[in-house]
Amino acid sequence: MRPHNARVEIAAVNPRRGGAVLATVLVACVLLLSAQAQARGGRGTVLQSWILSLSAPVAAAVGSVSHGASDAVGSMLALFRVREENARLRRELDERERELFRLRAEALQGAEDRRLLGGGSALPGVLGSVPILLVEGRAGAHSVLIGAGSADGVVPGSPLAVPAGLVGRVVTVGRGVSRAQLLLDASAAAGARIARTGELGVVRGDGHGALVLNNIATTSSVARGDLVESAGIDGIYPRGVPIGRVASVSRGSKLFLEVRVTPSAEFSRLTDVLLLAPSLAAKEGAEAGRSAPR
């Protein structure tokens, strides 16, 4: 599509004018970023909150269409796979029969393990299930948009989990949509505890899809396979929610071990998450934020 007159056309393709606009936009961006970086204090901005609120109807509508389309695609794929799966299932059934005896014994052992871990697998204060609308992982920042907001009782700091383990926390709340930071985020951190030894540390996302447990002394007896759960010392996450299992232990800095943790929650397959009750500190923070003049 060409502009109607020649002067407009020349102006449009003039890189000098474009450069001036680019410089203006970049300066505006830097100013905006600087203002937020100083004033944020770990919480989302008012502008983000407004945009999330405005985008809620679109997100919900498109999300439901996407869900429907995904279901349709899933059904079609299932149809194609069903014959092959039938044969496989028959083979598996035979195997399962054999495994049954072994599994019964393991189930008894598992129940005993759970009792010993202090019921760590039971999630405390579940408020309900919320759908995930969008997952973003860019430049080490891993975040999700969830289909619940202040109208559903979500406050900044509300923890999110799945039955397998901790997922992250809400950082910005709109009316019907909120943004949450995943534990995998390079700047996310949670107070953690090694269930077997009781040692405390800080779990951080490495930005590459794994977790690192910091502040574990070299004298620790932590071993591969140990369960890492939330310690409840950070004022955000409740105590006793599984975070992951120790994948490797290596000599880190002089005083601390470098402990890599495989997350319990399958972050690549998240479709819905459980919203947990926010901690007292998060609630008070949210109330203070609401009453403070903007």
Add this chain to the structure above:
Amino acid sequence: MKVSRIALLLAAAAVLEFFVGRSPYRAFVPVDWFLLGTAAVARSGDFVRAVLTGAAAGSLEDALSQPLIGLNAFAKAVIGYALTLVSVRVVFGGALAVGGALFVASLANEAIVALLAALLAQSPVVIFTRDALWRAAATGIAGGALESAWNFPWRDWWQRRRLRRLR
């Protein structure tokens, strides 16, 4: 490109972000739709609109997914300018060239966002991860496919198909 078309392009990009983001198959199509929108405007050769579209698309993306508004806006404004420069100054065309340019642009976007986040939010610098490369590849492939579809002589193809059927 008309302003109304640019607005439509950005709206479509936002809708596609949500559509793909909600889907359980999102890991297979991590296309940067906002970058494609910026590139489409840049392709028309209008520097001002490409920069402003990049800034608007980036701001929208930041509001949805980044801790600070302005990270992607900065990156996409720069990329909008750079892509316009490439499309105006370089003899440019073909799905492969467009796909390659978008691949590089997506990685550049990632690098700029990571560096800005490190400077302003003290985040660790995480650049060129496997996810970033896959996103860049998906964006490049999607851009190349759209370029091919845009240049394909659909009318001739349809007429030839009809003639074949009549015979």
